[in-house]
Amino acid sequence: MEVIKNLTVSNKLGIHARAAARIVELVKKHRSTLILAKDGKEADGSNILSILTLACPKGTEIKARAAGEDCEELIVKLFELFDSKFGEVS
Amino acid sequence: MTNTQLPEKKLLTGIPASPGIIIGKAHLVDRSRVKILYQYLINEDQINREVERFKKALCITESQLLQIKNRMPERMKDHSFILDSHIMIIHDSMLKDATVEKIRKEKINSEWALKKSFEEIKLLFDEVDDYYIRSRLTDVENVTERILRNLSGNNDTSLSQINGRVIIVAHDLSPADTTELNITRVMGFITDAGGRTSHTAIMAQALEIPAVVGLEQATKQIREGDLLIVDGNSGQVIFSPDEDDIIAYQGKQLRHEQYKSFIARTSHLPAVTLDGQRVYVMANIEFLEEVAAAKDYGADGIGLYRTEFLYLRSKGIPSEDDLFEDYREVAEIIAPMPVTIRTFDLGGDKFMAGLKTAREMNPALGLRAIRFCLKETKIFKSQLRAILRASTLGNVRLMFPMISGVQEVLDAKAILHEVMAEMEKEGIPFDHQIKTGIMIEVPSAVAMAEALAEQVDFFSVGTNDLIQYSLAIDRANELVAGMYQPFHPAILRMIRQVVSAAKGAGIEVSLCGEMAGDPLCTAALLALGINQLSMNARVIPLIKKIARTISSEDARDDLEKVMTLKTATEVRKHLLRTMSELLPELGEEGILDLSGGAR
Numbered sequence: 001m002e003v004i005k006n007l008t009v010s011n012k013l014g015i016h017a018r019a020a021a022r023i024v025e026l027v028k029k030h031r032s033t034l035i036l037a038k039d040g041k042e043a044d045g046s047n048i049l050s051i052l053t054l055a056c057p058k059g060t061e062i063k064a065r066a067a068g069e070d071c072e073e074l075i076v077k078l079f080e081l082f083d084s085k086f087g088e089v090s
Numbered sequence: 091m092t093n094t095q096l097p098e099k100k101l102l103t104g105i106p107a108s109p110g111i112i113i114g115k116a117h118l119v120d121r122s123r124v125k126i127l128y129q130y131l132i133n134e135d136q137i138n139r140e141v142e143r144f145k146k147a148l149c150i151t152e153s154q155l156l157q158i159k160n161r162m163p164e165r166m167k168d169h170s171f172i173l174d175s176h177i178m179i180i181h182d183s184m185l186k187d188a189t190v191e192k193i194r195k196e197k198i199n200s201e202w203a204l205k206k207s208f209e210e211i212k213l214l215f216d217e218v219d220d221y222y223i224r225s226r227l228t229d230v231e232n233v234t235e236r237i238l239r240n241l242s243g244n245n246d247t248s249l250s251q252i253n254g255r256v257i258i259v260a261h262d263l264s265p266a267d268t269t270e271l272n273i274t275r276v277m278g279f280i281t282d283a284g285g286r287t288s289h290t291a292i293m294a295q296a297l298e299i300p301a302v303v304g305l306e307q308a309t310k311q312i313r314e315g316d317l318l319i320v321d322g323n324s325g326q327v328i329f330s331p332d333e334d335d336i337i338a339y340q341g342k343q344l345r346h347e348q349y350k351s352f353i354a355r356t357s358h359l360p361a362v363t364l365d366g367q368r369v370y371v372m373a374n375i376e377f378l379e380e381v382a383a384a385k386d387y388g389a390d391g392i393g394l395y396r397t398e399f400l401y402l403r404s405k406g407i408p409s410e411d412d413l414f415e416d417y418r419e420v421a422e423i424i425a426p427m428p429v430t431i432r433t434f435d436l437g438g439d440k441f442m443a444g445l446k447t448a449r450e451m452n453p454a455l456g457l458r459a460i461r462f463c464l465k466e467t468k469i470f471k472s473q474l475r476a477i478l479r480a481s482t483l484g485n486v487r488l489m490f491p492m493i494s495g496v497q498e499v500l501d502a503k504a505i506l507h508e509v510m511a512e513m514e515k516e517g518i519p520f521d522h523q524i525k526t527g528i529m530i531e532v533p534s535a536v537a538m539a540e541a542l543a544e545q546v547d548f549f550s551v552g553t554n555d556l557i558q559y560s561l562a563i564d565r566a567n568e569l570v571a572g573m574y575q576p577f578h579p580a581i582l583r584m585i586r587q588v589v590s591a592a593k594g595a596g597i598e599v600s601l602c603g604e605m606a607g608d609p610l611c612t613a614a615l616l617a618l619g620i621n622q623l624s625m626n627a628r629v630i631p632l633i634k635k636i637a638r639t640i641s642s643e644d645a646r647d648d649l650e651k652v653m654t655l656k657t658a659t660e661v662r663k664h665l666l667r668t669m670s671e672l673l674p675e676l677g678e679e680g681i682l683d684l685s686g687g688a689r
Contacts, residue, residue, distance in 0.1 A: 010415075012378070017226050021175040048178040049185070049211055052226055055218040 002067045003075045011085035014057035017048075019086040024048050026077055032068025034078070099330050102305050104280065106325035107291035110300035111343040112277045113336060116316040116329070117256035118309060119263075126238070129199035140193050144200035147240040148180050154236070155180075172229075176264075179233045184211050200241055208234045225285065232264030257318050261309050278320050280327055282308050302327055353631040357388030361634035364641040369616065371634050372624040374602055378416055381423045384627040388634060391427035391485075393624020394550065394602040395420060397434045397473070407469060413476035421484025428485040430550065430624075431477050432529065433470065435459040435491040454564065459492030464501050474509045481521035489550060493528040493535050499545045527598075531555035536584045539591030549592050550624070553603025557581055575658035576605050577665070582614070582653065589619040600624060610665045612636045613672070617649035639672055 009015055015023075027034045027045045034045025036054060038061070043054040045064075056062060066074045131137050159173040179185060185207055192203035208230065215227040258279035260267070276299060284291065284303030294301035300322030312318065312329050319328040319339045323346070328335055361369040372393030373384035384392060400408040400416060420429050436458060463470035480486055490502050506526065513520055528535070528542065531552035535542060543549070553576065558565055560581065563574045575581075585601070592599035600622030605611045607625030612633055615623065623633060648668055655661050 013222070014220070016222060017175045017229065018171050021171060021178055024178050025174075044183065047183050048175060049182045049214070049230065052223055053211075053214040053218055055220050055223050057220055 001069065001071055002065065003071045004063060004065045005075050005079060007062045007064055007079065007082045009056050009058055009060040009062065010082065011088045012058055013088060014060065015051060015054070015086075017052065019088070020048050020051040022081060022086050023051055023078070026081060027074070030068070030070050030074045030077075032066045032071040032074045034074060035065045035067075037063040037065065099328065099332055099335070100311065102308060102311065102327045102329070104302040104305035104308075104325050104327065105285060106322050107284065107303045108278075108294035108299060108301040108322050109346075110278065110298070110322045111339055111346055112257060112300050112320050112322075113331075113339060113343070114255060114257045114277045114318060114320075116259045116312050116314060116318050118312070118314050119258055119260040119267075126201045126205050127199075128202050131193070131197045131199065137194055137197060140200055141190055143241070144189060144193060144204070147200065147237050148186065150240045151233070151237050152177055152180050154240075176229060176233050179230055180237070184214075185230070185234070201238060204234060204237060204241075228262070228264075228283075232262075232267075236264070257320055259308055259312050259318075278322065280305055280308050280318075280320055282306050282310075352635065353387070356635060357386075357631040359388070359634070360390070361637040363616065363637060364639070365643060367616070367621065367642050369634075369637040370600075370622040371630050371637065372600075372622065373627040373630060374624050375420075375627070378419055380627065381420050384630075385424065387627045387630040389424075389427070389627060389630055392420065392424055392429040393600055393606075393622065394489075395429055395431045397431060398436055401434055401436055407472075410472045410476050410479075413473055414479045417476055417480035417486070418483050421480045421486050425484035428487055430487040430489050430527070431480075432489045432491050433460070433463060433473055433477075436462060454558065460490050460498055460502060461492065463490075464498065464505070467505060470505060471509050474506055475513065478509065478513060478520035478524065479518060481524045482519050486521065487525040487527065487548070489527045489529060489548075491529045491552070492532060492555075493530070493542070494532040495534055495538055496541050496545060499528060499542060503545070529555075529602075530588050531559070533560050533584070536588055539588045540594060543591045543595035543597050546597065548598040548600065549588060551585060551588055551599065551601045551603065551620075553581065553585075553601060553605040556584065556603070560584065576603075576608065576611070577658040577661040579653070579655060579658070579661060582618070582661070585615070585618050585620070586653075593619060598622065607633060609633065609636055610662070610669055613640050613645040613668065614649055614652060614665060616640060616642055617645035636669075636673065 011019065013019070023034075023036075023045055024047070036043045036045055036051060038054055038056060041054060043050040045051065045066075064075060064078055066072075066078075068074075131140055155173050155177050159170050162170055162173075185204075188207040188210065189200065189203045192198060192206055193200060196203065198206075211230055212227060215224055215230075218224045255275055255277055257277050260279065260281050262281050262283035263279065278300040279294065280302045282305055291301065291303060300320050302320055302322055302325050305327060308327065316329045317331060319326075319331050319335060321327070321339070321342070328339075331339075361371050363369065370390040370393075371388070372391045373380070373387065373389040374394040374396070375381060375384055375392055376396045376399055381392065395417075397413075400413060417431060420431075457465065474488075477486065477488055481488075488506075490499070493499055493502075503526070510520065510522070525547040527546050527548035527550060529552045530536060530539065530542075530549050531554075533556070536556070539549070557563070557574060557576055557578070561573065561575065561578060563570050565571050565574050589599050599620060601615060601620050602624040604625075605615065606623040607629040609629075609632060612623070613636070616637070625633060652661055652664055655664060
């Protein structure tokens with residue numbers, strides 16, 4: 001099973017260390033895999049360095065692809081994480 | 091005659107990372123790189139053992155980091171995510187799996203393989219455009235170094251075992267290292283590497299200990315036990331200082347402490363003059379991030395929010411939503427106190443990315459601010475919409491810059507009403523009564539102040555431009571910059587005229603130029619009838635303190651004398667004398683210096 005969703009990075013700092021760490025945490029709690037893609041470059045969602053070096057500042061459009069038995073839940077949670085701006089406080 | 095026994099005094103300059111001044115002994119921490127030797131593994135058995143050794147080092151590294159995290163003092167808990175991300179890096183496939191693969195395939199030892207993996211990761215980071223993300227390579231470096239230290243079994247003296255009060259001197263400190271520091275023993279630290287935004291700098295600020303980073307040569311030049319003066323305000327480090335330096339810095343240190351404690355004691359109290367007149371002391375900000383600091387310094391609101399920044403980024407003209415998000419946050423954080431959002435002042439010496447503007451001979455007198463907005467109405471309208479949308483979420487006021495006469499106000503208001511009508515139709519909520527004001531910074535606006543006052547809800551006097559335009563002085567031109575005189579009698583007269591027009595029409599008037607934050611001007615401005623001042627947040631506590639020592643009646647008497655003076659020099663001298671009589675302790679240049687950017 002596979003789900004694909006487009007996401008926009010809307011928090012001020014973009015996907016920085018703390019945000020990347022939260023994505024990895026989320027993926028580790030699921031049995032599905034996550035691939036984040038931007039401009040033809042791909043990053044492994046369980047891999048903090050890979051996400052960081054994808055370099056996503058505010059406004060970046062990302063394609064998230066989850067595959068596995070709980071992929072739908074993973075994508076929903078991921079969407080919530082993006083939507084909550086990774087809990088970034090101003 | 092010089093004493094050859096004494097080491098020569100030396101000065102190093104780095105990046106100030108955390109404020110404060112300390113004088114103490116140097117303690118060098120050797121966090122230098124572990125030497126890496128190349129080893130070729132001959133058989134499968136050796137390879138398997140090597141992989142095991144590597145994995146064991148990873149385990150040790152992880153448990154060390156976990157331990158550090160758990161021992162973290164309560165007030166640093168906010169930063170524990172740094173350690174979480176370090177733990178994730180240990181298990182990152184680019185580091186862990188890639189290294190194991192190299193050990194197996196290339197038959198090389200763990201250290202060499204790890205180093206190669208690190209180099210590969212470094213290449214990836216080097217390609218990233220974003221400075222912040224690129225600088226996160228230091229996190230990977232910190233983790234790699236820790237693993238290497240564990241591989242070599244070289245667990246050098248832990249930072250938590252330092253004896254005596256010392257200043258830590260290191261090549262670099264990882265966030266984990268900083269957390270391990272026994273802060274009751276560490277007075278501060280200085281490092282060769284690091285930048286203003288490094289985690290290390292953030293940690294030092296959280297711990298409230300002075301720090302200077304990016305000194306490059308500190309560990310090479312400073313020896314164990316050297317006497318050091320560390321100035322975390324200026325970024326200077328003096329080693330083997332002479333007696334004069336020590337005395338001078340002890341004075342600075344004392345004044346810094348006094349200034350800090352007086353901020354803590356008084357900044358949140360309202361400023362009320364001796365005879366009961368309330369003075370509203372507000373902050374000028376340029377970035378959303380400054381709002382919190384403004385509140386900490388005790389601001390009674392944001393008197394001027396400059397909105398140019400979002401337009402100057404490389405991404406081109408910001409969307410209405412981006413602007414709204416930004417304004418909403420400022421409004422919400424500062425509420426119920428007001429924020430005055432000034433529509434963008436661009437053109438002139440700044441240029442907008444993505445929008446071609448003609449080269450101008452004289453940008454200060456060119457197509458900028460409201461003039462530009464009235465020409466580029468699409469950009470202007472999008473900003474007005476964003477401000478109006480934010481207006482229901484806090485105490486938002488709207489202000490137009492660079493107004494030179496009534497026609498511009500009428501034109502700007504016509505556009506504002508158009509936008510309001512559109513939003514009404516679309517059913518978007520906004521504050522219909524939003525207070526709308528103008529900057530008074532062009533001499534013709536001073537002359538027309540009475541007529542302008544009928545059109546708006548408030549005035550804000552922008553003295554920086556008003557002085558520049560009135561005295562015909564280009565501050566950027568060093569040949570005449572010295573003639574830029576805030577104390578010029580003409581300026582005081584113009585302010586008086588503006589206040590009188592505002593009072594006549596019953597509208598509010600505030601002042602938001604550098605004069606607002608100048609301790610010498612507070613009494614004179616109050617006497618002129620201005621009771622709202624907006625300034626650099628750092629000087630708020632000082633200006634509040636000054637306001638509390640003023641009696642408005644005395645200030646008015648003194649102003650009469652000031653108004654008889656004919657030159658800027660005389661005015662400045664007079665105000666300096668009055669102020670030092672009023673507040674002898676503030677008369678010292680020291681405190682005025684410390685307030686920073688007061689003049």
